[in-house]
Amino acid sequence: MPPAVNLKSLAQALNLSIATVSRALQDSHEVSPQTKERVRALAAELNYQPNAYASSLRRNLSKTIGVVIPEVNNHFFSLAINGIEEVARQHDFHVIIYLTHDDYAREVAIAQYLTGGRIDGLLMSVASGSQDFAHLHKLQENKLPIVFFDRVCEEVSTAKVTTNDYESGFRATQHLLEAGCRHVAHLLVSGNLSIGRSRMQGYAAALQAHGLPYDEDLVLSGGNDQERNATLIKELLERRPEIDGIFASVEHLAIGSYHACQRLGRSIPEQVKIIGFSNLEIAALLNPALTTITQPAYDIGREAAVILLRAVTRKKSVLPAQSLMLESELFARASTAR
């Protein structure tokens, strides 16, 4: 679909060489102001738009970054995208999005494809099923700069941006314990995700700090099937009626807990207190039934994009393996929704 207007046609119309037109449009200092003006005028009039592919091919730079995430229908990721998009726009970069649906095979296929030089850098949150990381190492061998955010891959050495997951887990659990809970269940996110492990460790540490035993039976590992999660939560609450607190690692599980308690007639927060990772809107709706830990999703996206774009514009393909951790916020009373 190439517009008929390109450098060649402009050059012909203006009786100039293609090179001069190209330079004029790039505001090169080695072209006379008058010529620049003539070129610009005609380009604007004819609505000239450079062919991005030709330019990318030539400069070996596409001004595009890729974002690989499990889902977009998720508050955290959609907010993160907003942050990413904001930074990208400021740098005049484009954002191309790929969804893995938490499917390892898709992630591999996408990674394989990205080898093709379509993007200059990659932001990624790994799929929960991922165990083998050869596909990610291949990307690195291809000199593609990568920044992981939220669901990081610890096995790959590069920059990472996360929430303070360990501390969040600790604080969340502590919050329940200080509110008087003695039998706190933990609903874990599926797979063996880095974030799940850290939050769980925080949970265990908080229990220990309060002299309570860690009971494996109180820890439930959820999946992507919400129906099944609901059943599992219900069964857990029935099996262990002494449960008086639930710490949910992700929003879906927090909502699932809420529904399960309602169905079982457990009053919230009197009989069971729930705390979970969630966004402010949900928090406001479930207030006071749900205490919320909110991740700075927008900022995580922003920071990750900033780090990536700094590397890309400096043509650094290998990023230092440093970890940036942003603070989450705990809202016991989510009075305002944004």
Add this chain to the structure above:
Amino acid sequence: MPPAVNLKSLAQALNLSIATVSRALQDSHEVSPQTKERVRALAAELNYQPNAYASSLRRNLSKTIGVVIPEVNNHFFSLAINGIEEVARQHDFHVIIYLTHDDYAREVAIAQYLTGGRIDGLLMSVASGSQDFAHLHKLQENKLPIVFFDRVCEEVSTAKVTTNDYESGFRATQHLLEAGCRHVAHLLVSGNLSIGRSRMQGYAAALQAHGLPYDEDLVLSGGNDQERNATLIKELLERRPEIDGIFASVEHLAIGSYHACQRLGRSIPEQVKIIGFSNLEIAALLNPALTTITQPAYDIGREAAVILLRAVTRKKSVLPAQSLMLESELFARASTAR
């Protein structure tokens, strides 16, 4: 960031010409099976990936579609993206996303940029502030196939996929009236969006059908500022205490109504009944306070993408100006969240 492995290097290693290698990889019938096998083997071994830009430049086809939407942090759009992405993947197409943040200037800038041949087709939901559509007409002049979805632009002649907004508005209002409401307020989405107009017309028609007057003071036009919306809703409810039903045109306004009623101590659904466009998850949380009209977001994305990709693969740049309307669903009792 081109991988060092390209057609040239493959050709050298195999003692073949670039042309033959290219043909072999495309499974051309005019190359011997043995050669094909040799080529494929080496390509796989070296992890060859064609350079997308070179290929796009040469074939004048990028295998990429653009999606321009106001926000991604929105259930409707994120679900629609899932649908789009699904179809794109089936066709081996890529999806590049642009956000307007409902800002007309951004929409124009994006449209201008898309003229550059970066994408083969465009899916679009217009920004609410858009009044002038020259930028969209320019895209059409550039032979870029466009399919509008949800927030369509009636002034541009091309394919459109929407929900049955008029009927949805009618049914929603009727639902309230049949439940006994006599003073139904309508919370309108910002700007003069096509969807807002249609829903509003349905609202007005339902009132008329029930012999009730259309009262302009009961119609509130919201914006993107949720704080301000909350204030406006509260003021409306205070000014017109007889209001016993609210029909909200978008989810944010439905939630805002819910909060406003709570703050004013109006019991829901006893004193005030609320019905609004919303997704099932929110519906389940607010059940029975909120009756929901749910748009088939995923299907709308899917259908729009199917229509667009059909045109793209057939190299039809101009789409027939036909309108596909999908049914919304009304959930008086949203018992299950997906």
Add this chain to the structure above:
DNA sequence: CTGTTAGCGCATTCAC
């Protein structure tokens, strides 16, 4: 300050 030349990686036409 401007023009000429070369080539990014690939697909394709034309020879053989």
Add this chain to the structure above:
DNA sequence: GTGAATGCGCTAACAG
């Protein structure tokens, strides 16, 4: 069945 040559549109090195 294979190779050589051409050009997509653009940028950059080199001349003048």
